[in-house]
Structure formats: structure tokens, C-alpha cells
Amino acid sequence: MMRLLSKMLFLLSTMATLSLAHAAEGRLTLTGSSTVAPLASEIAKRYEARHPGVRIDVQMGGSSRGINDARMGLADIGMVSRALKPSEQDLTAFLIAMDGIGIILHKSNVVGELSDTQIIAIYTGKIRNWQQVGGADLPITVVTKAEGRSTLELFLQHFALKNSQIKAQVVIGDNQQGIKTVSGNPGAIGYVSIGTAEYEEARGTPIKLLPMAGQAATVEAVAKGHYPLSRQLNLVVTGMPVGLAGDFITFAQSAAVKDLVEAQFFVAP
């Protein structure tokens, strides 16, 4: 009886030690913006293919989380979908792509364009039905992002709004959730990364991007610098990156991943 038990314990502890021994291999953790995450995952996969034995984990959670985790050491590299603020000077940012923020509607929505004033009116709850902007008689379901997401911050900044002024019906977290919500509701309106939206459109998700201030929301417009709401996609670290993290960042900024950036509908810097 006791011998069986002690044998089992021995076996378990050996298994545990063996598995823990693996932890010493090259590991990298990236957390942060849900816009950057798919791109970072693809770059990570290519890096892993070239450097066997390295394991890179990518997790979402929002740009604020990227900053937070990089600072607290919970992640090696943070992913942030905006430029760093003055209060974040303890971190260093490395640009890996450019992106824009676009308004998305359900594909069946007949509305083709919204002016800035209309967008502000919709998001502050003054216009509540699609009929008022030339669409069908359908109540507008406003989708906005949760706090801590840089997409929200940039959206507010661009339209000179405060978060307390927004009257939304649904609050979402990651980009992908926003797309899923809008694609499931014909009366919904939301704002997401242009790259993510174009990627989803290409796979047949029933959403469409609206032009902003007359500029079509496409990756070309962002590349030419014409699109009004563009933003940087950055990898951030505290201080200067060393070792595996540094190598990975260099790889992510190199020409070797240009095709990955473009496959995600972002603009290579």
C-alpha cells in the first residue's frame, strides 16, 4: 500500500521535474493590443521556424495591458497600437506597422458614408435610428470599446469626445469581438482596426468599412498618409531590449516579415 503510494509520488515528481526542466529553454511572452496580436503571432511563428527550441506566446488584452505587463515584467514585450504617451518614457517603442481605425457597418446596411458630425451624433446618442441618416428603419446599435483600448482612446481623440459622452449599447473588448458583434447585428455600428476589418472582409464576414471624411478606409489610403485616423503599431519594452527579445524585435522590424505585415492588411513601415 505505502509502497504503491510512494512509487506513484516518485513517478509524479519525476514527471513534474522533467516538464519543469523545459522551462529553461528560450521563451518569450508578448501581451497587449488585439490589433497587433494576429500580426505578432504570425511573425512569432516564422521566428520559431527559424530558431528551433524557442517558444513565443502571444496574448491579447489591450494596449494598456501591453504597457502594464511590460512594466511589471509579466511580459517580455508589450504590443501597443498607438504611439507612446509622454508618461510612458520609461518604455521604448519599436514600430512594426502602420494601421488605421475605420467605422464598420453590417454588410446589409444601405448607408454608404457618414460625415464626422453624423458619427459624433450617433455615438453620443442623438441619432438613434438608421432612417435619420438615410438607411432603413432600424434602431442603431452602437458598439464601443472598453477602456484601456488604444482604439477607443484614438477614436475619442479624433472626434474630440470624452468617454463619458458616449452612449453605447454594447461594450466590447478585442477587435475580433467588435467584428463578431457587428456582423451579427444588421443595425450595428462599430470602429475597429482597418487591417483587421479588411482581413475579415476578405474571408467573407458580412461587414463593410465606411470611408471617413471622404477618404476610403483602405490600407492604401493609410499607406499614402491620406487617411485621417492612422496610428502606429508598436512593440514596447522597458529600457533597451536584450537577448531573445532584442533579436525578435529586430526580426519583426526587418524586411523578412514584410509579406506577413501586408497579409494582415497593415502597412509596412
Added chain:
Amino acid sequence: MADRLFAWLMLGCALLVVASLLWVLGDVLIEGLAHISWTFLFAEPVDAGRSGGIGPILISTLWILLIALAAALPLGLGVAIWLSEFAPGNSRFAVHTGITLDILAGVPSIVYGLFGNAFFSIYLGMGFSLLSGGLTLACMILPVFVRTCESGLRAVSDDWRLGALALGMTRSTAIWHILLPAARPAIVAGMVLGIGRATAETAALLFTSGYVDRMPESLLDSGRALAVHIYDLSMNVTGGDGAAYASALVLVVLIISLNTLAQSLVDNWFKRRLVAS
């Protein structure tokens, strides 16, 4: 006449509930079966989980469960035995422990997630890992498990203990060979409750074991539990509903089979100890 009406009303309510339950279960079964296959159970998730499978996720889930049980079972049994067999009758410490356990049994799971994140992930530096998630779950299932085992042990009639004493057995022998086997229904019940709760847990794992959906290579790796995978697929992944339902089906089947396994394991284990039961 009013009696008839009342009876019909009760039947109606029962049918309503049965209909809703069958709707939920039926949906999970039908939608899940449509997407499920052998490769689904073993392959890696492809394309954010829309295709491919849940192989690494199942492994992560089982590891988290294993860690939780490995931590909670011996600790829980030990404390239960102490409370029931060794604590002096008027011990204030025993009373306090009992109260603490009851209080903790009622804490919402998300609060355990907060604690797990603050203590295991950050303070002890485990980061987002299977270990952190498993230990948090262990904390969650410990109170109920201790209380259940304790009441099971207390329910064993003192005749057994007196008999063991009369035969000259040491306390330890009596506990291991007689009392624990006699209390096995309660122990099983506690285990089953714990397993059910641990496998179904999502919120506490979100910020302790993380989101990474790849095969974990060590206990310190982040891993996605099945419940978290269902959450991600249904909230974030367009077109992920099919995979979500399939994963839900697997999860429900997993819980049922783990419960049955726990029941039979403890039955066999202790059956050899007790001749007349």
C-alpha cells in the same frame, strides 16, 4: 376541479423546464456533433480555433485539473481528518478553521481569480501558467471538499473507533483502514463537486493561466483551459460558433466522465479495505 387545475399547472411547469433543458442540451449535442471528429480532439487549433482542434487545450485542461486535485485532495483530506479525529472537542482553533472554511466556500469564483492573480501570478512570480491556474482552483475547491469529507468522517459511528481501539489498532491504522473507507461516499461526493467546479471554471483562469492555445511544454507555460476556449470562440471569433459548441460538448462529456471515474476509483480503492460495508 381546482385540484385538477393545480395538477395541470404543476405538470405544465415541469414540462416548461424540461423543454428548456432539452433545448440547451439538444443544441449543444446537435451543434457540437456537427463539428466534432477524432481529429478535432487531437489536432492543434488552426485559424484561431475555427478549424483544427482542441488537442493542446485538452492537455492544458487536464494538467490544470491534475494540479488542482493533487494540491487539494491530500490537503483537504488531512485537514478533514484533523478536524474530525484529532481536534480536541473544545478547541477554538477548530471552530475558527471551520468558520473560515464556510466563509471561503461562499466566495465568488472571480474573487479567487483576483487572489490567484495577485498571489500566484505576481507575488510568487509564476506569471500566467498552468501552475498558477491549478493552485488557484485548488484554493477554490478546498473549503467544500474539507467540509464534505469532515462530515462524512463524523458520520461514521463511534462504534467503529471503539472497536479499533479494542483491537489495539493505532489511530493512524484505524483512520486509513477503517474510517476513510467508511466515509468514502462523502469523500467521493466532495471530489465530484470539486472536479465539476474546477473543470467548469472560467473566470478564475482568465488571469491566472492565460489564453495561449498551444501545447504547454512545462507547468510554467500558459495554457488555455477548455472553458476559456469556449469563451474565446463564442465572443471573439467570427464563425467560431461551431467549434465552440463542439468544445462545449466535449466539456460536458468530460465532466460527466470525470465524475463517473472519480466515483469508481474511490469505490475500488477503498473496497479492498472494508469487507463488510
Added chain:
Amino acid sequence: MSIVRQRSINRVDRRLGQMLGLLSVGVALLLMLIVLFLLNESWPFLASLWHEGQWLGLLQNPGWYPLEGRFGMTPMILASIAVTLGAVLLALPLGLANAIYLEFYASPVTARGFRLLLNLLAGIPSVVFGLWGLTRLVPLITKWQAPGTSLLAAMLVLSLMILPTIALTSAGALASVPKDLLAGSMALGLRRKTQILHVLLPAARSGIASGALLATARALGETMAVLMVAGNVVQFPSGLFEPVRVLTANIALEMAYAMGDHRASLFASGLLLTLLVWLLSWVAQRVNRQSQAFARRG
């Protein structure tokens, strides 16, 4: 009784006792550690409230905008209460009816099947309920009144989740009513309906009440299912079809990136939740003890 618990002369037994005692100390300390950690993490927030005299402000200040430094939890507290209350109001009568059916009207075979079904339902994880609610219930509600993710959706899903618990505990309470009450009411020539509603239910009311209170505590602490179907907009619950955010969902949504005061405020809301749940469990236990006292007397 005392001879069984006396200190052992045997060395092995004494060692075992000491070891297990140490273990219990460790476990008790660990559990206290949890409370301490929660308090520690939420302290900066609570302390700043105290210093700025904003204790009442916390309850008055509408608007949860952590990035602007505004931590008005009231809409979310009210939302948690509204969702829980709504779910219990739906589940209690239905659960009671099911318990009555189970105990008095179902044939043994049907009763076993029904019980099995209820047990099965009780074991389904909350994410699966959330998934079902999101893919089946919300689109239905959207057709009626957009957006589908709303207070109503949360109430419906939550009531489905706590129904088995209420039904099974009420059935247990009804079954444990002394048989002579039923016999006596039959002897008095009372109708079945009157027997059940006016004699047995009142007799079982403590057991039913404590079961309902525990189900309420569970509903209050529920995170995932509500997170998935309620819309998560921080606002006062103003209508059944309006989206709301409950305290538990708030923690789950914002925990990952909350820093400093924001993080402390989330821990504080966790403490608040725990206090509410304890209160409910404590009341449930008191009610239960009362019922046991009655049983002993009667």
C-alpha cells in the same frame, strides 16, 4: 465520546496528529491570506476614498470611467442586484412548482428521469450557458427589441442556471417534512392543492428559503454567463432591454490591464461582492438553523 478523542499514547499517532494539526494551521492561514491579499490590494483605493471623504461619493457618483479617475460603482451594483433579483423571481416559483411536481405528482420512473435531468443541468458549466444564450437567446431578443444583449437575456440565462438548485433543494425540504403532517391534512379531508400550498409548503419554508438564498448567492457571484449576454455597458438598469454591466463581469473585463487605483478599485468591488455573498449565506444558515429548531420542537 471522549475516549475516542483522547490524546494517543502511541508515538505514531501523536506524530500524525501534530502533522495534520500543522497542516490545518497552514490551510487556515492560507485562507486568511486570501482575505488579507484582497484587503491589501484594494487598500489604496479605499484609503483614498476615506481621505477625500468620498465614501458616499462612491455610491453617488454615477459613471465608471477609470481612466478619468471616476469610480462610480452604483450602476454596476444595481445591475448585479437587478440581474440576481430578476433571476430569482423567475426561478423560485418555477423551481417550487418543479419540486412539488417531483414530490407529489410524478410517477417514480418520471421522477427519477426528471431528477436526472435536473442534476445534469446543474452540472453544465456557465460558459456553456453563456454560449447558448449568446447564440440562441440574444438573436431572438434582438428581433423583438435591439440590442439583444440586455438585462433580460442575463436574467433568463441566470434563472435557468439556478433553477435546478432551487428545485432540488426545495424537493429535499418538502421530502423531509414529517409525514404525519401530510397524513393529518389528508385525514382532515383537505384537497391536494390545499395540502401542498397551505400545509406542506409552510412547513418546509425554512429549507426552501435557505436553498433559495444559496441560489441567490450563486447568482450574485456568477460571471461568465452574464458577461456574455448582458452587453456590458455601465449604466443604471433602466429597462429590460437595456444592456448592463454587473460587478463580476466588470472585474473580468478590466482586470487584465487595470493599473494602480483602477486595479485597487476592482479588488474593492471584489470585496464588496464577497461581503454581499457572505451576508446571504449567513442569513441562509440562520434560516436553516431555525428550521432545525422547529423540527426538534415539533
